[in-house]
Amino acid sequence: MNYNKKILAIAVMMATGTVYANTSPEQDLIKRDPLTYQQWHLQNTGQTGFSLSAGKAGEDLNLDFADRMGIKGRGITVSVIDTGVEISHPDLKNNVVPGSRNLIDGSDYPVDTHGHGTSVAGLIAAEEGNNLGGRGVAPYANLIGFNFLSEQSLASWMVSHGLSEDFRVLDRFTDPRVFNQSYGSTPSSPLNGDLNAEPEYALIEEVMKDISLDSHWGRGATYVKSAGNSFGFYTTYIQGIQFYVIPYENNQFLNNKGLPFHNANIALDNTTFWNLVVSSLNAEGQLASYSSVGSNIFLSAPGGEFGEDKPAMVTVDLTGCEQGMNVTGTHKNSLHGGTQLDPNCDFNAVMNGTSSSGPNVAGAVATVMSANPGLDARTVRHILAATARKVDPEHKGVTLDFESASGNTVTYEAIPGWQTNAAGYHFHNYYGLGAVNIDDAVYKALFTGVSLPELQITDWQKQIANVTIPDADLAGAQSTMVVDQNLTIEAVQLKLNLDHERLRDVAIELTSPSGTRSVVMSARTGFLDGTDGGYTDSVMLSHHFYGEKSQGNWTIKVIDTDKGASSTLIYNPNIGLFTTNGTNNALDGVLKDWSLRIYGH
Missing domain, CATH: 3.40.50.200 (Peptidase S8/S53 domain)
Structure with missing residues (x-):
């Protein structure tokens, strides 16, 4: 100023x-x-x-x-x-x-x-x-x-x-x-x-919506939330015992190729x-x-x-x-x-x-x-x-080099650097x-005298895909849906069903009608084995499209970035060190279906 x-x-x-x-x-x-x-x-x-x-x-x-x-x-x-x-x-x-x-x-x-x-x-x-x-x-x-x-x-x-x-x-x-x-x-x-399957979450969501929009004589309130502190490793509990969960690649502990774990x-x-x-x-x-x-x-x-x-x-x-x-x-x-x-x-x-x-x-x-x-x-x-x-x-994001299923080294822009979307x-x-x-x-x-127009929230719009996710391949699996509503976007939620035996390999991208690409789930995320085969009605959120228009073709892309070279370790000082995700997926994954919900005005 x-x-x-x-x-x-x-x-x-x-x-x-x-x-x-x-x-x-x-x-x-x-x-x-x-x-x-x-x-x-x-x-x-x-x-x-x-x-x-x-x-x-x-x-x-x-x-x-x-x-x-x-x-x-x-x-x-x-x-x-x-x-x-x-x-x-x-x-x-x-x-x-x-x-x-x-x-x-x-x-x-x-x-x-x-x-x-x-x-x-x-x-x-x-x-x-x-x-x-x-x-x-x-x-x-x-x-x-x-x-x-x-x-x-x-x-x-x-x-x-x-x-x-x-x-x-x-x-x-x-x-x-x-x-x-x-x-x-x-x-x-x-x-x-799936909030419909979890009444407690559905109630919480409704309360937050009501207070955010309608409390204080319609002026509403703001919920601020800390993102978490687990970029390099995290802790989890297995049968009540705390374990450290850490990445392992190229025979190096805590090596996740620069990506958030x-x-x-x-x-x-x-x-x-x-x-x-x-x-x-x-x-x-x-x-x-x-x-x-x-x-x-x-x-x-x-x-x-x-x-x-x-x-x-x-x-x-x-x-x-x-x-x-x-x-x-x-x-x-x-x-x-x-x-x-x-x-x-x-x-x-x-x-x-x-x-x-x-x-x-x-x-x-x-x-x-x-x-x-x-x-x-x-x-x-x-x-x-x-x-x-x-x-x-000057932060350039993170590029990931990996060996494809055909044996070639390929480069993937796993997290983009700063991008300017279509709304500026x-x-x-x-x-x-x-x-x-x-x-x-x-x-x-x-010097702002008028509040934003009333918030509009679309219904979930679902797209059946049933597309194979090839192992260690930049081509990935793609699917497109057409959104008719023409809102100015405040946020986009993605919900998807996806089968994959080794989710840590998988990156998920969403591209807007304006061509803005958002990595909604980065590759090499530190999931453990036993993830029941993939994502089930899993919800993700993106603010990457803020201010863009919602109408047009939306495309999801799911990429497998590893043919088994990396793994995940769990460690407890009193119990020892164990490997998980040590074996590559035997079957290619499948993107079954996905849904979008737009918040905007």
């Missing part, structure tokens, strides 16, 4: 009485609280975040203008659905409003024995200017919390995700308009996505339109080493690394040096252990993961909502998409539509 536009915005806000913070342009963001100067995600000047190395200046949420103008989440309540929240924490308590719930004992104090949820809450809305710790992305926002991860019943899900115990609609001013979900799962096999599109709650799924950036403006990715990523945001060799997040911690992430003792992170800056260990500098990028986006959503509270949640989401920054612009939106499977850009989003929100 140029300087003249900033001045114009300032004048408009002063004329309308919406400037409500005692700030001035010469007041530097890093002078607010003792630890703010190390909060690189707010204003990256190349800080270390108390780690051993520095980040890259400018790689942050870009909230300088919003900060100067006092647009910081005022009037917007954010629900932290997590391990709980220490709502009496001195850097949180003044932003806590009634509505928190301990889902175990029914009290209004959501006890956090881990610290994860408390750190998440701090990233969203830690208080600023109180001479304690740092600040949140939206330091004037309201907070409530739930210890859902300690009591994961359907009833607890309903209460924490927006329904009161008497199923009251969200319309009070203190009810949440943003829900942060810094949790998830890493299934080791595809899930049956666990795609974010596997987890069912990452494939619903109602969740805004977020990947994670490090302090250098690149994908964080752990971040799950996929075509379902909507935005990316800072999440950091591990706070030792590279910066993580600086945020609140459980109070005291005996609990949380910051405890007494020697630490590689220089904030930890009871230091002069934080003698009581009430803050930490090792919070990371998409668990951190999620609340940074939740804080951004709250900030933009507070800039123009009359906009509905879908329009705010659209504004964030339209202003997102093309982060890591940039997209990358690592970063979605780009990195959150708060200042540009706030500016756009200030």
Whole structure:
């Protein structure tokens, strides 16, 4: 945003009485609280975040203008659905409003024995200017919390995700308009996505739809969801025992040819339109080493690394040096252990993961909502998409060389680099539509007077294929369907039935009528044996077609990328190391049928 536009915005806000913070342009963001100067995600000047190395200046949420103008989440309540929240924490308590719930004992104090949820809450809305710790992305926002991860019943899900115990609609001013979900799962096999066969999932989907569109007198709410932390490996449980699942290729452990080992599109709650799924950036403006990715990523945001060799997040911690992430003792992170800056260990500098990028986006959503509270949640989401920054612009994607069934070495563009779709939106499977850009989003929100047209959702349209998937062959299996509805796309869901004995070999692509190719399931995804033959009504989501028109020919392509050279390992230190996916599929796979559902206007 140029300087003249900033001045114009300032004048408009002063004329309308919406400037409500005692700030001035010469007041530097890093002078607010003792630890703010190390909060690189707010204003990256190349800080270390108390780690051993520095980040890259400018790689942050870009909230300088919003900060100067006092647009910081005022009037917007954010629900932290997590391990709980220490709502009496001195850097949180003044932003806590009634509505928190301990889902175990029914009290209004959501006890956090881990610290994860408390750190998440701090990233969203830690208080600023109180001479304690740092600040949140939206330091004037309201907070409530739930210890859902300690009591994961359907009833607890309903209460924490927006329904009161008497199923009251969200319309009070203190009810949440943003829900942060810094949790998830890493299934080791595809899930049956047929919601009609799973009444619990169908109910959850309906509740999220209702709250997203109809709560708050029709302005709706936003669910923010962390993508996952399983780029290189993941953990799973077999008969109650935890195992590490890792790739193995060319006689090398953890070698997956540069491809993500666990795609974010596997987890069912990452494939619903109602969740805004977020990947994670490090302090250098690149994908964080752990971040799950996929075509379902909507935005990316800072999440950091591990706070030792590279910066993580600086945020609140459980109070005291005996609990949380910051405890007494020697630490590689220089904030930890009871230091002069934080003698009581009430803050930490090792919070990371998409668990951190999620609340940074939740804080951004709250900030933009507070800039123009009359906009509905879908329009705010659209504004964030339209202003997102093309982060890591030189990233070329991932190419995969493999030996075809005929013995030739072939090259496959397994994950495209940045692409510009037919509507002019940039997209990358690592970063979605780009990195959150708060200042540009706030500016756009200030001058947006009309919300998006009403959301339209098509019925599932099914296409029978019954096409053979040849082994280790770039030609793959293809099928085309014609979509008659002509919507401006907000998201596309794919549901498919596919037989294959070794799903980790399979890549799935969807191409729009405009010619945009989206890799909705990347090759070499770390499924285990015993996947019941393939995908059964499995649902995947893509934002790659955002803003394009839906009418015309859609094409699916399924490619087998391996004739048996790679495998998957599972490991438990007390049991040993085992190989799975060690034998190539004896039969060619079959693409049986596929369906599309379009969300748009």
